[in-house]
Amino acid sequence: MGVDLERSRGAVAVATRYEEVWAAIGHHPLEAGEPDIDAMRELAADPNAVAIGEIGLDFEHTGGPDRDQQLSVLDAMFSLATELDLPVSIHNRGAERELLDAIGEYPRLRGVMHYFTLEWEWAQRFLDAGFYLSFAGVITRPSRQTLREVVRQCPADRLLMETDSPYGNAQKRMGVPNRPAYLIDTAEAVAELRGVAMDALAEQERANAHALFKKMR
Numbered sequence: 001m002g003v004d005l006e007r008s009r010g011a012v013a014v015a016t017r018y019e020e021v022w023a024a025i026g027h028h029p030l031e032a033g034e035p036d037i038d039a040m041r042e043l044a045a046d047p048n049a050v051a052i053g054e055i056g057l058d059f060e061h062t063g064g065p066d067r068d069q070q071l072s073v074l075d076a077m078f079s080l081a082t083e084l085d086l087p088v089s090i091h092n093r094g095a096e097r098e099l100l101d102a103i104g105e106y107p108r109l110r111g112v113m114h115y116f117t118l119e120w121e122w123a124q125r126f127l128d129a130g131f132y133l134s135f136a137g138v139i140t141r142p143s144r145q146t147l148r149e150v151v152r153q154c155p156a157d158r159l160l161m162e163t164d165s166p167y168g169n170a171q172k173r174m175g176v177p178n179r180p181a182y183l184i185d186t187a188e189a190v191a192e193l194r195g196v197a198m199d200a201l202a203e204q205e206r207a208n209a210h211a212l213f214k215k216m217r
């Protein structure tokens with residue numbers, strides 16, 4: 001995931017170097033300034049760039065761009081994703097209502113709600129809008145029963161997983177930086193919660209990723 005233009009370039013460089021890595025071009029809602037849409041459009045044409053992200057709204061963090069600025073950047077990025085027919089990866093903190101409204105303005109937009117932690121009513125609304133839900137290590141915490149119920153109820157063909165490393169560790173690895181390799185912790189929790197075998201889950205996840213991130217070969 002790219003959080004600004006420079007780090008989106010870095011993501012493409014890593015994806016170019018490693019066959020199993022894919023990049024996304026984004027401008028995080030807490031980044032200052034306006035994204036350079038022309039430069040992002042150019043970068044997104046790279047065969048290794050498969051999505052627009054991380055983008056979204058963060059109304060809980062204080063000191064960053066205000067709501068109007070965030071909404072204006074979001075609109076520009078949704079418009080770019082629609083133009084390029086690329087999926088979006090959406091960050092949300094305290095802005096689910098505004099995000100759902102914004103998604104509703106772009107009927108051809110598709111994507112994933114990254115690090116999903118809301119209750120089932122919200123899950124359903126984003127699923128109804130055609131979005132995928134991506135779950136991270138937080139689902140391994142026994143205290144998160146409501147979220148774990150969403151993991152159980154999510155349709156199999158709309159479920160994705162992520163680490164959000166270096167954040168979002170599983171319960172058993174609290175206190176150390178997260179890594180992509182630790183996705184296995186989340187996968188094990190998803191398999192257990194849904195009562196599916198790990199190899200079946202792996203196959204489903206591969207299919208889901210390819211269905212959403214169509215540029216992945």
Ligand SMILES: [Zn+2]
Pocket residue numbers: 054090091092114115
């Ligand atoms: Zn995020």
